[in-house]
Amino acid sequence: MTAELAIDVAGLTKSFGPKRVVDNFDIRVPRGAIYGFLGPNGSGKTTTIRMLCGLLTPDAGEGTCLGLDVRREASRIKAEVGYMTQRFSLYEDLSIRENLEFVARMYELDRRRQRVDAALAELGLADRARQLAGTLSGGWKQRLALAACLLHEPRLLLLDEPTAGVDPKARRDFWDEIRRLSGRGVTVLVSTHYMDEAVQCDYIAYIAYGRKLIDGPAAQIARQVGLVTYRVEGPELAALAERLQREPGVEQVARFGAALHVSGTDAAVLEGTVRRYAAAAASDQHWSLQPAGLEEAFIYLMAGARDNFSAATPPRRSS
Template identity: 90%
Template sequence: MSADPVIDVAGLTKSFGAKRVVDDFDIRVPRGAIYGFLGPNGSGKTTTIRMLCGLLTPDAGEGTCLGLDLRREAARIKAEVGYMTQRFSLYEDLSIRENLEFVARMYQLDRRRQRVDAALAELGLADRARQLAGTLSGGWKQRLALAACLIHEPGLLLLDEPTAGVDPKARRDFWDEIRRLAGRGVTVLVSTHYMDEAVQCDYIAYIAYGRKLIDGPAAGIAARVGLVTYRVEGPDLAALAERLRGEPGVEQVARFGAALHVSGTDGAALAATLARDAAASGRHWQQQAAGLEEAFIYLMAGARDNFAVATQARIPP
C-alpha cells in the first residue's frame, strides 16, 4: 500500500439543527487499504461518508478525497468515487441490465455495452441480467449495487453498511469480492457494526456520537486500549457477571456465547480478584488477548452523546 492517502481530512463537523452529528472528525485512508469505519447506528458514519464523497458540505473542516479538495471540488469527487448507500437505491422495476445501462449513461461512459457486460460477468449477474431488480433477494441486490458502483472504475469505494440485512453466506461472498478489489488496488472505506467484519480490515476507526474514539492498524487497536482480559466457562455465568461488576480491577464484563470475558486496565488487581473467585468456586480463569469487540465495548462505555463532550481521557495516544 502506498503511503499517499486517498482520503486525508481534518476537523470535519456537521450539525443538523441543534444536534452536532459529526464533531471535529479526522481520518487518513492509505491507498489500496480496506478501512473499516465502525460504530453503532446513529453514530455519524453515514453523514461522514456523505461529506467525504461530496454529497454534504461540512460546516467546518477541510481536506482532500482522491486528491480533490473536499469543498471546492465536490462535484468531481462525486463523479470519481463509487458510493454504495445503506439502502438499495436502484430502480426495482428495471432489470439488472437496464439498471447498469442507466448508471453507465449517467456517468456518460463510452463502450457502455462492453462495460455492462463486464460488470455482469464480474459480479456473477450475467445469468440474471433480465431479472427485475425488485424480485432479487438481499444478497443479489447487494451484488447489483456493487456492480453499479464499479461500472465507472473508481479508485475509491465508499460502502455504507453494505452487508446489513443479508444472510451470512452473502456477507462472506461480499467480503471475498472486497478483498479481490483491494488486491487490484481499489481503496475501500466500509462502515459496519459487525465485529467479525472488522477483523478483515487493514485499518479501523471507531466512531461514537459523532466523534472518533480511536483509529489505526486493526492489528494494534486492542493493544493500544490496554485491556487485560480473562475468559471463563461454566454454569451460572449471569450470576457471576453480576457479582464481579464493581470488584477491584473489573472494568468490563461481557458475555461471549458460552463464555464470560472479564477485562480491566489494572492487570494485577484484576488477577487478584479472579484468583479469589477461582479459589472459592473452583472455576478456571484463562487469560487471553483482548479482541476488537472488547476494545469497542470499553471505548463506547467512555463515550458521551452528541450534546456532551466525548470522554477520551482513557484512550492512549
C-alpha cells in the first residue's frame, strides 16, 4: 500500500487472564479506505477495534492510528474517532435531537445547534427529531447512532457489526452513507458477518481466534487463498456432497442455495475428480468452473483455523 496510512500497527496482543484474545495482530489501512473485518463471534474483532481507537491498551505491539501512537496517545486518538458499538448505546428515554445535543455537549463542540441540525438532515432524521429513541426501529436507531458518531467530524469511523438486526433496505442505505463518507476521505473500519457487505469493502482482513489469517484488497482475497471452485447443480445434492468429501482434490464442499460449490487448492487433481463425476452424472446434473468468491475463501480459512480457547482438532473443510 503506497497511500497515506490512517492505521499502521504491528504485533498488537491482548490477553484477558490466561486467554490470549488478540495474538500478534498487524494491519495497514490507507486513508479513506473501507476496511472490512470478517470473523466469527469471539474471534477478537471487537478487542482489536478497541485497541485501535484507544479504549484498550495493548499488552504488546506498537503503531499509529491517524498518526498518533496507539499506546501513548490514546486520549488524542479517541477525540478523532467515531466508534459505533454493536449495541445501541444512546438514551432511549431521550428524543433523537436530545441524544445528539447530549453527545455534542459531551464533546464540548462549538456550533452545537448547527451541528445537530446538519446531522439530522444528513441522516434523514429531521422529521423524527422529537421521537424518543426507544421507539425507533433497528434501522432508525442505526441512523441515530451513526449521526452521533459523526457530530465531531471524525477522521476515522470504527463500526462494530453496525448492521446486525436491521432489515435489508436499512443495510443498503447504511452502506450508501458509508461510501459517501469514504469519498470525503473518512477512513472506515467495519466488522461484519455479511458477505454482501464484505464485497463492498476496499480491503478485507479475515480474523479467527485472535489471529489474522489473511488480508488484502477484497477482489484479490480468493486468489491469494488459491482456491479453485466448481459449481454443480441438479438433483440429490446432499448425497453427492457426502461422496465428494472423500474424493481426491476436494478440500471443501459447501451448499449455496440450489447448488454445491466444490473447492480445492490442487487444480489438476480436483479437475480429474470433477471430470469423472461429470461424465457419470445424470443429464440433469450440470458442472461448471467458476471463480472462487469471498464466502468460499472464508469457509476454507475458518475450517483450517485452530480455536485458541479449545484443544479440539479442527474439522474437515465442509459445510
